[in-house]
Amino acid sequence: MLKNEKGFTLIEMLIVMLVITVLLLIMVPNVLKHNAVINNKGCSALVKTVEAQVQVYELENGTKPTLNELESGGYLKEGTVCPNGSKITIGTDGRVSASDGNS
Known part of the structure; x- marks a missing residue:
């Protein structure tokens, strides 16, 4: 008399692990590729926010204002930096821009 045991066999578990591994191998590079795009869009949004704060200060x-005046006045957080690592700068004409830290 055979028992009717319920459960997964080793082969079934290996197949499931293989499918999960293949999905991860496909998904991880796509997420990493889009991370730079997301950070650049976040930087653009931050520049627009700083532009608005410059207008309010004015x-x-x-x-x-200078960037230090905006930070000390509570208009921006201390050390405001773009998600992609670019530094926010404010020109003498009040124009806001983001430049990478390498320059």
Whole structure:
């Protein structure tokens, strides 16, 4: 008399592990590739936010701010840096830009 045991065989488990491994091998490079795009878009959004804060500062104080003035005045967090590592700079004309730290 054979028992009717329920469960997975070793072969079934190996097949499942193989399928999961193949899916991970396909998915991980795609996620890493899109990470740079996401960080660049985040940097663009941060530049727009800093531009808005420059305008608010100018309306409240009548002068164009520096990045340090925005940070010390509570308009921005200390050490504001883009997600992709670029530094935010504010020109003398109040124009905001992001430049990589290598330059």
